[in-house]
Amino acid sequence: EAQVTQNPRYLITVTGKKLTVTCSQNMNHEYMSWYRQDPGLGLRQIYYSMNVEVTDKGDVPEGYKVSRKEKRNFPLILESPSPNQTSLYFCASSSQGGRNEQFFGPGTRLTVL
Amino acid sequence: AQKVTQAQTEISVVEKEDVTLDCVYETRDTTYYLFWYKQPPSGELVFLIRRNSFDEQNEISGRYSWNFQKSTSSFNFTITASQVVDSAVYFCALSEPYSGAGSYQLTFGKGTKLSVIP
Numbered sequence: 001e002a003q004v005t006q007n008p009r010y011l012i013t014v015t016g017k018k019l020t021v022t023c024s025q026n027m028n029h030e031y032m033s034w035y036r037q038d039p040g041l042g043l044r045q046i047y048y049s050m051n052v053e054v055t056d057k058g059d060v061p062e063g064y065k066v067s068r069k070e071k072r073n074f075p076l077i078l079e080s081p082s083p084n085q086t087s088l089y090f091c092a093s094s095s096q097g098g099r100n101e102q103f104f105g106p107g108t109r110l111t112v113l
Numbered sequence: 114a115q116k117v118t119q120a121q122t123e124i125s126v127v128e129k130e131d132v133t134l135d136c137v138y139e140t141r142d143t144t145y146y147l148f149w150y151k152q153p154p155s156g157e158l159v160f161l162i163r164r165n166s167f168d169e170q171n172e173i174s175g176r177y178s179w180n181f182q183k184s185t186s187s188f189n190f191t192i193t194a195s196q197v198v199d200s201a202v203y204f205c206a207l208s209e210p211y212s213g214a215g216s217y218q219l220t221f222g223k224g225t226k227l228s229v230i231p
Contacts, residue, residue, distance in 0.1 A: 035221075040223060042222055048219075058218065097216055099165075099217050102148075104158040106156070
């Protein structure tokens, strides 16, 4: 089954404690991206990756890091989480460099205390 | 200025009514792509439609139809004979060239929450 998986689905952490949210897709898509969803703000792109070792900032990259060492994986790293990073995070993948539909993961709800 | 504007924050309709969700976008590119996604209360994001900037043909899929008008930079979504299962947040999105390296950046509108009342 074609899918995008994210882990963990729910996470409560404390300020400053480094965390990683994993994302994996099995569709051989070259394009992957991370979004955060906040009430009243819709989805905002954090980072995206056109292919292995190629990443670029989206609209709200501050406080986040990503890496793309393998085509299927695109982890999101919060080196020092803060309460304003409390949000719902979605990973997505797409073929054709983002010109095609995005396949979204189930979301990760992160709470930073 | 927002690149994708969904002016309707929330809409409530009674079941079987028709409803149109508005989407206005802004881009300087001639090649771009427009999307609609649905987010039901369960939270997942479901793809509904993709349209490229060179294809202004309207599309109908069952009770769903989309009206793309480049002259007004709009890509509106109509649900005919709405049902309770249509209750969701609907997002319009624009994918346009970014940084000149063949990449496309996707920008979402803030979404319209549709409530269909039985």
